[in-house]
Amino acid sequence: MIIYIACDHRGFNLKQFLSQVIKSQGYDLRDLGAERYDHEDDYPDFASRVAENVLQTPGSRGVVICGSGGGVSIAANKYKGIRAFIGLNPDQAKATKLDEDTNVLALASDFISNELAAQITEAWLKAEFSGEERHKRRLQEISDIESKV
Template sequence: MNHPSRIYIAADHNGFALKERLVAWLRGAGHIVEDLGASQHDPGDDYSTYGIKLGEAVAAHPGTVGIALCGSGQGIALAANKVRGVRAAVPWNPAIAMDSRTDDDANVLCLAADYLDQPLTEQIVQAWLATPFSGEARHRARIAEIERYEAQ
């Protein structure tokens, strides 16, 4: 696996159990992981809180990436993507995870804890972390267009 300088990770109550297992697995693989919560299972917490918190951490620290989990992966991705500079993707298999890095330079990986088991989750994360951005001109141009819009 590629080793970004730091991996931020966060989850709401739906993603909490899978997040806990991922933290142990990632640290076991030698990654520096900063767990932004939830620190305990709380059925009343909100994906938006953790998506924004994780997005802000990734945006504030270039060279880092984030992994965010909620039930579908969609809600936490919507929240994270509201943070300027975040490019959050919701892949459901390793191939889509690699595309999100190669083509879109995604810096936040959002996972659907209600639909992914541990082995598939690990495959997706491993593929995503190991795949660099292609840097192709057409992909850089698309990202630049998004960045210009964010700057308005």
């Protein structure tokens, strides 16, 4: 599975750490930046790169990182077909994949440790969408909402 990852300056150190974790699990990791720490960079640029690539690559997933997780989540969710969430813990991350078929994980580098971020990411990447009818119906309702905007 292809995993796209990107961050702004506040998520740079966590991205470097998580990149090694994701690679060690055998995933095809594509780093979309930041390439270096730059306190002037802006998270929407990096969230957009991930969202666009996830949409263009069926079956892929994305990981976006900023200080609060909120900015990258909001930016990624502006793309029709992206279902981004802020990862809080491994069980919640797994549940979002099982129920909502999330395709982008947002992480808050200022509020979680590297170890917790790795646990959240691992749980989410291992999880698969349940395919239950009620969840399919709800995802269709979300798609219908996206079509209105």
